[in-house]
Amino acid sequence: MRRPAGRRVRIIFAAFFMSLTVASFILGSERLARLMSFQPSMLSIRVATGFAVSALIAGVAFLLATFLFGRFFCAILCPLGILQDAIIALRWKRTRPAQTPNLKALRYAIAALTVVFLVGGWAVLLRYLDPFSRFGGIFGGINGFTEITGSESHDFLMLPLAGSLLFLTCLAILTLWRKRVYCVAICPVGTVLGLFSKYGVWQIRIAPSCTACGLCEGVCPTDCIDTSERAVDNERCVRCMNCTSQCTNGSISLRRAEKHEPVSGEPADPSRRIFLLKAGGLAIGVIGAGQILGTPIRDLARTSGSAEGMILPPGALDAERFLKSCTSCRMCALNCPTKVIRSSGLFEPVHLEFDRGACHHDCTLCNAICPSGALQPLSLEDKQWLKIGEASCDASKCRALKENVACYLCSKVCPKGAISMTDAPNGLEVPEVAAFHCIGCGACQSVCPMTPKAIVVTGVRQSVMGSGS
Secondary structure (H helix, E strand, C coil), X not given: CCCCCHXXXXXXXXXXXXXXXXXXXXXXXXHHXXXXXXXXXXXXXXXXXXXXXXXXXXXXXXXXXXXXXXXXXXXXXXXXXXHHHHHHHHCCXXXXXXXXXXXXHHHHHHHHHHHHHHHCCCCHHHHHHCHHHHHXXXXXXXXXXXXXXXXXXXXXXXXXXXXXXXXXXXXXXXXXXXXXXXXXXXXXXXXXXXXXXXXXXXXXXXXXXCCCCCHHHHHCCCCCEECCCCEECCCCCCCCCHHHHHCCCCCEEEEECCCCCCCCCCCCCCCHHHHHHHHHHHHHHHHHHHHHCHHHHHHHHHHHCCCCCCECCCCCCCHHHHHHHCCCCXXXXXXXXXXXXXXXXXXXXXXXXXXXXXXXXXXXXXXXXXXCCCCCCCCHHXXXXXXXXXXXXXXXXCHHHHCCCCCCXXXXXXXXXXXXXXXXXXXXXXXXXXXXXXXXXXXXXHHCCCCCCCEEEEEEEEEECCCCC
């Protein structure tokens, strides 16, 4: 009997979307990177923090597709899920991981808490658990390893690299031990999608012709198949189609769920109407909790991290909002042409550092590609007059006084002419910054040859200055 090609098709699509995801992080393509804004977690953040209508429509469409066909996202579109599949595929074939338990209470608690915090205006749990952001964190930290070699100052790369390797190691151990337990017990995105998949239209079903050979159970990455009961828990099923490719007599397949028939190994409501009523009530309760707890959540977010002195990427505008919306996915950092967008840790929001470069005057890429909306889109004109920081000069550290050598580098590179040269006691000239005209691009700091720098930039509340300023 010819076996279904579902698994092969799924692998082809997964490889294609994984390639797109990796390319979006490294090629600097605005169009390609923008595709990542359709990740379900990013859509939810843009709706919760800015009530973006387009994101709301896309999110509803995504949930509808999941209700129709199941958690296809987890097997085809989720980079962290695909990474786990690759780890499972590399496992020594003679070893069999432990059975993954159905940890319903754990996953429901994590998902509910995530949604409550999100409705309250803080995406902190998605920063730690969102599969797309965590894949970006892994990829970003490891990619930064290539910059360490030959770099004179690479301390800023060590913490993200260490965090990335630690997270990847833990994920690999967890995957080798319990297969896709992260997806079915921890990931809040997977849990929400699973609720729609459980009562969906198209289900993985086991026919009465099943011989209970156990082949499908052995290849299931989520352990959601029980051949003794001829049942599949479609809430946990990620539509990898491994089972259909292994079945020797075609007893397990993806087909339309029959009315009044249980759709999983657990007792289920015979009517989707009841499910919709329950889901609606749960959604109202969670959203209501988020609204009621909104002020305490925002206060907690405000005290949990501070952007004081940090130089935030263009488009962050309000630091408090940025810290609550940024999931540290590294999309902006990896695409930044001058590599000045960095993070001090795997889960830390990004910021700018100008020791090796400056924020390019003619670049708006970071705020154009931010998938979560933490960075607002800006026109090039607004970006060029956006004050993201303010330079200050300590003349005592200037080369003109320290080494008695004339140096005009900072004044020459300033795109706004905010730096002028004034007479020094030794007959040379030292820089003086006109703060009113400075936009904080970091060009002056990056070219300063002194250690420590004689001219440095600190963060300010972002505002667009008039072109006539």
